[in-house]
Amino acid sequence: MQRLAPLMEEPMDEQEQEDQERGKRSTRSKSWKKWIKTQLQIIVFPKKPDMKLLLSVMGCPLFPVPPLSKISLHQVSSSAQYIIQQFAAATGCKKLAGEIKNTFVTGKITMSMVSDVNSSPAVGSSSSVSHKGCFVMWQMLPEKWLIELVGGGHKVAAGSDGEITWRYTPWLGDHAAKGAIRPLRRALQGLDPLTISSVFSSAQFVGEKEINGKDCFILKLSTDQIDLSRRSDSTAEMIKHVAFGYFSQKSGLLICLEDSSLTRIQIPGTVPTYWETSMSSWMEDYRAIEGSEVVIAHSGRTDVLISRFGETLRGGISVTRMEERWTIDDVVFDVPGLSVDCFIPPKEIKMDFHQHDGPPPIRVGLTESAGRAVFATRRIGAGDLIHTAKPVVACPSLASLDSVCYLCLKKLMGSAKFQDRGVSYCSQECQENSKGFYDVETRADWSSFVDYCRTYNFKYPLMVKRLCCMIISGALPADCLDILQPAALSSAMISKIEDGYGLLWNAFRKANFKDDDVAFLTKQWYTAILARIRINAFRIDLVGGSCGEDLLSLAAASVEGEGAVGHAVYMLPSFYNHDCDPNAHIMWLQNADARLNTLRDVEEGEELRICYIDASMGYEARQTILSQGFGFICNCLRCQSGD
Numbered sequence: 119m120q121r122l123a124p125l126m127e128e129p130m131d132e133q134e135q136e137d138q139e140r141g142k143r144s145t146r147s148k149s150w151k152k153w154i155k156t157q158l159q160i161i162v163f164p165k166k167p168d169m170k171l172l173l174s175v176m177g178c179p180l181f182p183v184p185p186l187s188k189i190s191l192h193q194v195s196s197s198a199q200y201i202i203q204q205f206a207a208a209t210g211c212k213k214l215a216g217e218i219k220n221t222f223v224t225g226k227i228t229m230s231m232v233s234d235v236n237s238s239p240a241v242g243s244s245s246s247v248s249h250k251g252c253f254v255m256w257q258m259l260p261e262k263w264l265i266e267l268v269g270g271g272h273k274v275a276a277g278s279d280g281e282i283t284w285r286y287t288p289w290l291g292d293h294a295a296k297g298a299i300r301p302l303r304r305a306l307q308g309l310d311p312l313t314i315s316s317v318f319s320s321a322q323f324v325g326e327k328e329i330n331g332k333d334c335f336i337l338k339l340s341t342d343q344i345d346l347s348r349r350s351d352s353t354a355e356m357i358k359h360v361a362f363g364y365f366s367q368k369s370g371l372l373i374c375l376e377d378s379s380l381t382r383i384q385i386p387g388t389v390p391t392y393w394e395t396s397m398s399s400w401m402e403d404y405r406a407i408e409g410s411e412v413v414i415a416h417s418g419r420t421d422v423l424i425s426r427f428g429e430t431l432r433g434g435i436s437v438t439r440m441e442e443r444w445t446i447d448d449v450v451f452d453v454p455g456l457s458v459d460c461f462i463p464p465k466e467i468k469m470d471f472h473q474h475d476g477p478p479p480i481r482v483g484l485t486e487s488a489g490r491a492v493f494a495t496r497r498i499g500a501g502d503l504i505h506t507a508k509p510v511v512a513c514p515s516l517a518s519l520d521s522v523c524y525l526c527l528k529k530l531m532g533s534a535k536f537q538d539r540g541v542s543y544c545s546q547e548c549q550e551n552s553k554g555f556y557d558v559e560t561r562a563d564w565s566s567f568v569d570y571c572r573t574y575n576f577k578y579p580l581m582v583k584r585l586c587c588m589i590i591s592g593a594l595p596a597d598c599l600d601i602l603q604p605a606a607l608s609s610a611m612i613s614k615i616e617d618g619y620g621l622l623w624n625a626f627r628k629a630n631f632k633d634d635d636v637a638f639l640t641k642q643w644y645t646a647i648l649a650r651i652r653i654n655a656f657r658i659d660l661v662g663g664s665c666g667e668d669l670l671s672l673a674a675a676s677v678e679g680e681g682a683v684g685h686a687v688y689m690l691p692s693f694y695n696h697d698c699d700p701n702a703h704i705m706w707l708q709n710a711d712a713r714l715n716t717l718r719d720v721e722e723g724e725e726l727r728i729c730y731i732d733a734s735m736g737y738e739a740r741q742t743i744l745s746q747g748f749g750f751i752c753n754c755l756r757c758q759s760g761d
């Protein structure tokens with residue numbers, strides 16, 4: 119898949135080659151490559167687990183509402199338009215309207231998690247380690263834009279061609295944003311006065327407030343109900359997303375920008391949790407861009423507060439705080455050669471967008487006799503892709519350790535290997551994304567634990583070991599699999615499981631991990647995780663898309679399947695029930711990323727089911743495996759008919 123030329127880290131040889139192959143895009147990449155080289159030589163890129171969270175939340179967020187397609191900076195028929203007129207005059211952006219075609223911006227950032235969540239954001243806060251980074255941004259007005267941002271050794275990107283807004287993170291890949299085409303929040307942070315004017319001229323004037331000693335007018339914007347529902351799906355409902363702009367009464371400038379969203383997450387059969395994300399930015403150092411009269415904020419600070427609450431959170435409200443400081447280095451108008459081609463989204467996103475035009479056509483609901491299930495929300499044609507899924511955790515089998523990527527389980531074809539402390543990866547990206555948990559893993563001696571897995575031919579304890587390392591590294595929360603259905607375990611199984619727990623616990627203890635880091639690892643937690651993995655893990659056979667096979671793991675089978683490169687647990691695919699005559703199918707082409715396809719036409723409202731076992735087996739054999747291995751009596755039509 120063709121992605122944006124990513125923001126690079128040294129060495130660059132391979133990327134440079136790619137850029138050359140990309141022809142047009144190479145000029146663009148080279149200009150900022152040079153900039154990064156000269157400006158950021160001081161930045162080292164240690165990979166920190168919290169950096170993923172920082173970049174996911176603060177890297178490229180979108181503003182809650184789209185800009186007006188056409189604005190007149192001369193029209194004054196509301197208080198908001200009056201305030202925006204003052205702002206346009208103060209920034210000198212009226213002169214830009216209709217005059218400039220594009221803008222190029224470079225800047226630097228410093229991001230950090232804030233340890234004291236109660237300190238006042240306006241005053242500043244005590245933060246943990248800071249991560250430095252930089253970004254480049256292109257805009258072609260009004261709604262084409264592109265940003266590439268690197269920090270802590272990770273790069274993220276986002277863009278919009280006016281039709282699709284998309285985002286790229288190394289951990290989620292490329293994906294399209296839901297809802298209306300919205301501007302990048304960064305542009306609103308005092309950086310792009312035209313977009314600020316366009317967005318806020320439809321706002322509501324809601325009063326006045328003093329911000330940092332300056333009297334300000336407050337303008338409010340809210341995402342409308344239609345867009346909120348377009349940004350929701352069957353499990354995550356966006357309840358509100360509002361923004362406030364604080365414009366100085368004296369200078370006319372935008373001093374502070376706040377936005378806050380509330381999302382309700384509920385998997386059928388569980389109680390809901392709520393996530394509230396509030397971002398506040400303070401703009402500083404307003405001055406004219408070099409060689410122009412247009413005034414922009416050249417630096418500022420953004421504070422983010424994420425609160426999670428609901429009945430499932432035993433410990434009450436969980437709060438995470440992070441902050442970013444940014445500076446703008448360069449703003450250039452009308453960069454020659456910047457064409458609309460530069461804003462074309464990655465090919466796969468474009469294809470998916472035109473094929474499906476929105477979120478996957480499924481919802482998770484309750485059935486009468488098989489718990490939760492996945493239902494089609496519209497008619498889906500035979501053979502169509504329903505959705506793809508990335509694993510929550512994937513782990514190679516012991517037999518495949520030398521032949522597949524240690525992270526994504528892609529087969530290693532000899533040459534393309536990236537090696538790190540005894541394991542191999544298919545790409546530098548996989549190596550980088552594994553660093554967090556692998557740093558944890560390599561601190562301990564796993565020989566006894568691995569011997570135990572080998573002796574009993576167990577594969578799931580290896581997944582739990584990886585999960586533990588991911589949790590300790592901060593990549594996953596300890597309750598990440600809690601919503602999945604657990605298997606009922608016999609007492610004989612529990613005693614075997616406890617042997618494994620003892621060995622795992624000892625490995626961490628001997629490696630002197632801090633008590634706090636491994637506090638989650640109780641015998642109860644370990645047993646509960648294995649009970650969930652047992653029902654929900656998929657055995658991964660990379661068959662290059664041979665759709666005829668039944669690829670769902672024999673999740674409960676104790677014997678390693680021949681040809682399996684490893685096992686993985688997913689979120690959405692775990693809600694698919696089994697059918698001995700399924701209408702859907704899960705498969706893996708090259709790595710642990712799963713693809714769910716229909717096997718025949720599926721009508722709106724129909725339950726989508728996959729086959730957990732080899733459907734060619736006879737009735738008795740199927741019943742035995744399903745009841746002994748998976749613990750249920752199959753209620754599918756084929757079984758009911760005795761076939």
Ligand SMILES: C[S@@+](CC[C@H](N)C(=O)[O-])C[C@H]1O[C@@H](n2cnc3c(N)ncnc32)[C@H](O)[C@@H]1O
Nearest residue numbers: 488489490603692693694695696750752753754
């Ligand atoms: C991977 S989970 C599927 C999602 C599950 N229904 C839930 O609520 O999380 C597998 C479990 O779903 C139920 N199930 C799946 N297919 C079934 C079927 N054909 N008949 C009865 N129960 C089924 C069983 O309880 C099984 O252990």
